[in-house]
Structure formats: C-alpha cells, structure tokens
Amino acid sequence: MQINKKYILVFLLGCLLFSGCQDKNNPAQQDVQYSITKSFNNGPLLVNLKISSKHIKLSDLLDMEIQTQINADYIVDLPKIKDDLKDFAIHTQREIGKKLGANNSVITTYYYKLEPIQTGKCQIPQLQFPFRKASEEPNTAKWDVLRTEAVDINVTTQSPIDANTSMADIEDVVDVKTNHLLAVVITFAAVILCAVGYIIYKMKTKKQEQIQKVYRPAHEIAFEMLRKLAGEKLVEQGRIKEYYEKLSSCLRKYIEDRFTLRAPEQTTEEFLDEIKKSNVLEPRYKQELKNFLEHCDLVKFAKYQPTNEQINQSLTMAQQFVDNTKSQEHQVEV
Incomplete structure (x- = not known):
C-alpha cells in the first residue's frame, strides 16, 4: 500500500507544530540559564536548588527550580514556599514531573517563577523538607528535616551597569538665557520670607520669655x-x-x-x-x-x-x- 507523500508531509508539520506549542506552554522546557546552583543532602534525601540570577530588576521575574531525589522507601514533603517567601510572590508554580534515579531513587522537579515585591537586598529564605519512611504512619513516624541555605537576591529598579559601558559625550550645550526680572522677584521673595521668619521667631521668643516669667x-x-x-x-x-x-x-x-x-x-x-x-x-x-x-x-x-x-x-x-x-x-x- 502506497501512502501519499502529501499526507506524510502534513503529518510531520503537525508534529512539529504540536511540539512547538508544548515548549511554549511549559516554562520548564524553555532554555532557562541558572547562575546559582546549590545542593543539600541529609541521609536518603538530596535537594538541588537552582536560581536564575542574583541580580534582577523589579520588573523582572526570577526563575527557580527545586529538584528532590529520595530513596523510594521514603516520602518527602515540599516546604510551604508561599508562606516562607517574604520578598517575592509566586507568579507561576508547577510540578514538571518524576523520574527514576540511581539506587532506586525518585527524582521530582518543581518549577517556580517568582515576582519581586520590593527593591534592595531580598532573600530566598531557608527551605525545610521534612521526610519519613514510607512504611510509617504520618502521625507516628519519626520525621527528619533537610534545611537549605538562604540565598540573597539584589533587586533594583534598573539593570546593573555594565563595567564596560562608557558614558556618551554631551552633544550640544544649550545656552540658557538669564531672566533678570525673575531673579529679582525670587530675591525679593527670599528677603520677605526671611523678614517674616525673623518676626515670627522674635514673637515666639518673646512669648516664651513671658511664659517663663516668675x-x-x-x-x-x-x-x-x-x-x-x-x-x-x-x-x-x-x-x-x-x-x-x-x-x-x-x-x-x-x-x-x-x-x-x-x-x-x-x-x-x-x-x-x-x-x-x-x-x-x-x-x-x-x-x-x-x-x-x-x-x-x-x-x-x-x-x-x-x-x-x-x-x-x-x-x-x-x-x-x-x-x-x-x-x-x-x-x-x-
């Protein structure tokens, strides 16, 4: 049976379009560059924390990825990131997926887009990951906790200035004409204000002297x-x-x-x-x-x-x- 080449071409184009839509809808599949990568380990639990940058503008969003890797015999709970964050608000949050890792471990990846709510020295706070054996009941289990380190983020109103950036020359100097009448009016007003201020000061001083009389x-x-x-x-x-x-x-x-x-x-x-x-x-x-x-x-x-x-x-x-x-x-x- 022969298949029309036209149908094959349409099918391939459809697959490409579908693949492109998937990339746009899933931010974790986009090419995010992480400048901060930290790993934390406690027994059977490993946590990898990735942050896109230490310096962002107030109008930018910060990418953050959390990856947990734990032995299949254990269960780990995510921290309450929404409650822990003080300097950022969660713009986007989703679980990317799970996969099997080495030594019978389960790797789970979570993606966040964070929106800064103030400028200055901000912080991704210390995050706590409680974990226990899967065979134990939550209420009676012996919980252990993995704690990450806080990460400082500098939030500014504008992009940091590149050290190689040079200042542009001033092209033209505008000759500003002096308005002599305006200068006289301003000077006269300043003299009047000083005189009024002096009179008020003397009146207050005299009043204070009267109050202090015995x-x-x-x-x-x-x-x-x-x-x-x-x-x-x-x-x-x-x-x-x-x-x-x-x-x-x-x-x-x-x-x-x-x-x-x-x-x-x-x-x-x-x-x-x-x-x-x-x-x-x-x-x-x-x-x-x-x-x-x-x-x-x-x-x-x-x-x-x-x-x-x-x-x-x-x-x-x-x-x-x-x-x-x-x-x-x-x-x-x-």
Missing part, C-alpha cells in the same frame, strides 16, 4: 530685702547712714510694688503728700509711714545719731508695716 508677692520680696539688710551688719560697722538709706529704700520699693506708687522717684515730702491724697492706706498706716520716713531723713540728711533702741525700732516698724499691709493678690515680676 511672679512673687510684694511682701515676700520686702521681707527678703530686710533680712538681707540685717545680715550685712552695717550698724555694727558704724555705717548708720548707709543702713538707714537702704532701710528706707526697702520700704519705698515695697510701697511701689504693693500700691503702684512712684515712691522711689519722689522726695519724702512729695511722697507723703501723694499718700495723704490717696486712699491706698488707712490713716493709721499713713501716720506710721510719715514717722518712719521722717526719722530716716533725720539720720540721712541732718546727721542725727540714733540710739541702738531707735535703730532696732526702725527695723521693727518697717517689718510691721509690711506685715500689716501685705496682700497675696499683688504679684511682682522677679
């Missing part, structure tokens, strides 16, 4: 000044006039703070006249203050020599005046 009652300050004066021992040193000058200044400072009067800037006569016209003091305190200031003036200006008893009475009078007229409501900045 206020105390006028009588506390007066008592403190009187204690300090007593501690200077001016009377014991014979400096009576200086003692009375400071004593009257203490009381005038207190009156200024407590009653908002310009006592230190007036003569005794002017000050007493203003006190007489105002209602800030009760009549009895006005008389006490008049006696005290006139006594101080005698010592300061008339060279009057007071006795020790009069000196002590003057200090006591000043202390009592402050104590009788004190108020917590009148605070003074210190």
